[in-house]
Structures are given as C-alpha cells and as structure tokens.
Amino acid sequence: MPDDIPYNRIFELAPGRAEELVPGVRRIVADNPGPFTFKGTVSYIVGRGKVAIIDPGPDDPAHIAALLDAVRGETVTHIFVTHTHRDHSPAVPAIKAATGAEVLAEGPHRASRPLHAGEAPRMEASNDIEFRPDRTLADGEVVSGAGWTLEALATPGHTANHMAFVLKEADLIFSGDHVMAWSTSIVAPPDGAMSDFMNSLHKLVRRPESIYLPGHGGEVRDAPNFVAAYIRHRHAREASILHRLAKGAADIPTIVRAVYIGLDPRLVGAAGYSVLAHLEDMAARGEVLTEGPPSINGVYRLAGS
Numbered sequence: 001m002p003d004d005i006p007y008n009r010i011f012e013l014a015p016g017r018a019e020e021l022v023p024g025v026r027r028i029v030a031d032n033p034g035p036f037t038f039k040g041t042v043s044y045i046v047g048r049g050k051v052a053i054i055d056p057g058p059d060d061p062a063h064i065a066a067l068l069d070a071v072r073g074e075t076v077t078h079i080f081v082t083h084t085h086r087d088h089s090p091a092v093p094a095i096k097a098a099t100g101a102e103v104l105a106e107g108p109h110r111a112s113r114p115l116h117a118g119e120a121p122r123m124e125a126s127n128d129i130e131f132r133p134d135r136t137l138a139d140g141e142v143v144s145g146a147g148w149t150l151e152a153l154a155t156p157g158h159t160a161n162h163m164a165f166v167l168k169e170a171d172l173i174f175s176g177d178h179v180m181a182w183s184t185s186i187v188a189p190p191d192g193a194m195s196d197f198m199n200s201l202h203k204l205v206r207r208p209e210s211i212y213l214p215g216h217g218g219e220v221r222d223a224p225n226f227v228a229a230y231i232r233h234r235h236a237r238e239a240s241i242l243h244r245l246a247k248g249a250a251d252i253p254t255i256v257r258a259v260y261i262g263l264d265p266r267l268v269g270a271a272g273y274s275v276l277a278h279l280e281d282m283a284a285r286g287e288v289l290t291e292g293p294p295s296i297n298g299v300y301r302l303a304g305s
C-alpha cells in the first residue's frame with residue numbers, strides 16, 4: 001500500500017542533552033530507543049525560570065538526572081502527562097519528589113472499552129497503572145504558568161486518557177503519541193480505540209497550529225496537512241482490509257500478511273492489534289461480521305457475504 005504520509009525521520013539529538021527548540025521550549029530525549037519509541041521518549045521543558053515539564057519519560061535514573069540537571073536553578077511548577085504508557089509517565093514520582101510540582105493529566109490509565117470475557121489488557125507491561133495525577137484536566141481546560149499557557153486537548157485513541165497540549169504563546173501543540181512525524185500511532189485494543197483515534201484526528205485537522213512536538217522524534221511541520229495524511233492513511237488501511245475480506249473470510253494474521261508488505265518482524269504483533277482496532281470499528285458500523293465480540297483470534301467476513 002502506498003504510504004502517503006510525509007514522514008520526517010530526521011532527529012539528531014543525543015540522549016540526555018537539553019536543546020532549545022523554539023524560544024521557551026526545550027527538549028531532552030531519553031535513551032530508550034526501539035521499534036515503538038524511535039530514538040527515545042522526548043520530554044519537554046516549557047518556559048524559563050518557572051517551568052513546566054511535559055512527559056517526564058521512563059523510570060530511567062539517567063534521564064531523570066538529565067531532566068533535573070536541565071532545570072537546575074529553575075523552579076518546576078507543573079508536570080503534564082500526555083498518556084500513561086511506561087515510556088512517558090513513570091519518571092513522574094521522581095521528578096515530583098525532587099521539585100514539588102503539581103502533576104496534571106486526563107486521569108489514571110484505563111482501557112478504551114469494557115474488557116470482553118477472558119480478555120486481558122494487552123499492553124499490561126506497557127501501561128503505567130500506578131500513575132495518579134494531582135489534578136485531572138478536562139478537554140479545553142487552560143493552565144497558566146510564568147509566561148506560558150497550555151490548553152488541554154483530549155485526544156483519546158492511542159490510549160483512552162491521551163491528551164495533547166496547545167502552547168498558546170506559540171503556534172504549536174505537544175501532540176504526545178497521537179501524531180508523530182516519524183511513524184503512525186499505534187492503536188491497540190482494548191487500551192486504544194480506532195473510532196476515538198479518528199475522532200481525535202478530525203478534531204486536530206481543523207485546528208490552525210502548524211507545528212506539533214511529539215513524544216518521539218522531531219517536530220511535525222505543516223501539521224494540518226500531516227494530520228489529513230494520517231486520516232487518509234487510516235482510510236486506505238480500512239479499504240485494504242475490506243479488499244482482503246472481499247476475497248473471503250480471514251483471521252487477523254492472514255489480513256496482516258495481505259495488508260502490511262515488508263513489515264518489520266518486530267511489529268507484526270502490533271500490526272495485528274492495529275488491524276483488530278480497524279475491525280472493531282468496522283464491526284461497530286456493521287460492515288464486518290465475526291463470532292461474538294471482535295477479538296484478536298476472531299475470523300472476520302464482510303457483512304452480507
């Protein structure tokens with residue numbers, strides 16, 4: 001399938017080194033590269049003197065020390081968390097203990113829908129189920145600090161509690177793992193949900209901000225067009241799945257082999273869950289049928305076939 005997303009995979013920042021990206025926004029990358037994290041998790045420092053940290057990152061002593069070193073002589077007043085995967089929030093307790101900052105997020109980790117009988121939360125190992133914010137944020141809520149103003153944008157889909165944050169003083173959004181320049185976002189039920197993810201993309205595509213700063217990799221430029229490409233990419237995936245099912249009923253591994261050509265073997269499992277996310281959405285719309293609730297082991301066919 002042609003990939004029409006204008007990816008940008010240039011990202012040269014060395015782990016542990018803070019870099020000012022635009023005035024009042026610094027970034028620092030954790031040393032946790034991998035197939036799901038690209039070069040590592042990017043933590044952001046917003047403001048000067050009295051600052052906010054967005055996504056303290058994994059529970060990695062070197063990254064925590066580097067972050068605290070980067071804000072030496074400054075006061076951290078707020079810690080924002082985009083979502084509760086283990087590469088984003090487990091450093092919160094250490095940063096909070098060192099700084100006394102208030103922790104703000106949409107809420108604790110939760111699945112996007114009730115679990116089916118016998119279904120386990122898939123990414124148990126990936127989820128920071130201990131996380132509790134000091135203060136929960138609602139969609140559209142605005143938080144002001146010394147020289148910065150952040151607006152919370154509920155953007156569920158990658159996780160149920162995912163939030164992006166608009167920096168009102170600049171033309172930019174901290175987009176977490178919802179929109180990233182290097183890759184598509186992973187949407188894996190039951191933690192993620194494709195219908196939520198698409199709604200969140202449609203919410204962002206109408207917004208004017210042109211630059212997104214994601215949780216992994218470098219900045220997204222010309223963001224509204226990039227988000228539109230993300231939406232087209234998902235529609236194309238859906239069309240490919242329907243095309244495969246038009247040839248006959250299939251299980252998810254069969255669909256993955258038909259739809260994902262040249263896939264990194266380390267990503268086959270994630271691709272299966274991504275297909276499940278699409279199938280859940282298509283089953284809810286009545287386009288696809290399966291026995292019982294859509295599951296990773298299910299067999300799927302077109303409605304009316």
Ligand SMILES: [Zn+2]
Nearest residue numbers: 085087177215
């Ligand atoms: Zn992440």
